[in-house]
Amino acid sequence: EVEYFLLKEENDCEITEELLSALHETIDIVFLCQPNNPTGQIVTSDFLEKLLKKCRACHATPVIDECFLDFLPEHESRTAKHFLAQFPELVILKAFTKLYAMAGVRLGYVLSGDEKLLENMREAGQPWAVSSLAQAAGVAALDExxxxxxxxxxxxxxxxxxxxxxxxxxxxxxxxxxxxxxxxxxxxxxxxxxxxxxxxxxxxxxxxxxxxxxxxxxxxxxxxxxxxxxxxxxxx
Structure with missing residues (x-):
């Protein structure tokens, strides 16, 4: 994991290719918030693709946290879901709790093309990780x-x-x-x-x-x- 935060007086908040140069073979997993928390910054699709390619070259698992992304009008064009077919090792974190104000329900999900990783996550998780009430709330929210x-x-x-x-x-x-x-x-x-x-x-x-x-x-x-x-x- 690389902890990366850049804050400059002359350029308030910026995730640059310095992040890419900070990745190396000893890193197992890389987390990126889209948008960043707490700056609210968004990275471009071009940068995301560069990040995914660099993670693949370093054999690191890329994890994109999109729990706040759905607040943006252009959320569909900004999501990393478009890269899942090209980069099956990509992991995307999503949540109902932010946009739909259901924090107490604790309902979220993972997207990935790595079936083995998803199976390992299920094996490591609780037997009943999501209650039937939380599932019903999530299904209802999708209609809103x-x-x-x-x-x-x-x-x-x-x-x-x-x-x-x-x-x-x-x-x-x-x-x-x-x-x-x-x-x-x-x-x-x-x-x-x-x-x-x-x-x-x-x-x-x-x-x-x-x-x-x-x-x-x-x-x-x-x-x-x-x-x-x-x-x-x-x-x-």
Whole structure:
């Protein structure tokens, strides 16, 4: 596994071919989030193909985490599923819990063309890994195409305004494409928000970041404005 996180003042967040050069024969597995968490950055299909080829050359298993990808309007063109036939060793992680707000259900699945790997995963897992209720919830969610489209449109519409509002408060905000935003604030920012009843995700436990970095979701206009109002009070 390679732990890779690049954050530069002049180029906020970027996964470059430096990642490819960091891969070598001693690496067994490579994880890539699409979009990245917490930056929200998306890599291109061309880069994904280069990564898959480099993993094959190094005999490393590529694992693409797409649990946040379905929030993007262009999720179908961005998914690595198009590479499964060409790279059967590819593993893709998907989840219902994010887009469909079913975190407590803990429902997800794996896509791969490596039948032996999938069989080994089944053997290593719990006998009843997914309950019948979780399965029913997942099947029902698949019919909620109108809801999913609404969520994607809402986030795409609200993200630019949320970025502009956070920057107007003097915060450094990274340009991401996910349903969340990574920003830099004073060290005590999170605690001061909690005192006023608001919570944002502290990102100090991410490699390469410290306790001045936070992540917040892009939500409804009313929820976004409520959070921004509290932020203004904290930062004034």
């Amino acid at each position: 195409t109108e809801y999913a489209d609404h969520v994607r449109s809402l986030i795409a519409r609200e993200r630019p305004g949320m970025i502009a509002s956070l920057r107007s408060l003097g915060l450094r905000v990274l340009e991401g494409q996910a349903n969340f935003l990574l920003f830099k604030a004073p060290e005590d920012f999170g605690e001061r928000l909690k005192e006023k009843g608001a919570v944002v995700r502290g990102c100090a436990n991410y490699s390469g970041l410290d306790n001045t970095w936070y992540r917040t979701a892009v939500r409804t206009p009313e929820e976004n404005e409520k959070l921004l109002k509290i932020m203004r009070e904290v930062l004034k």
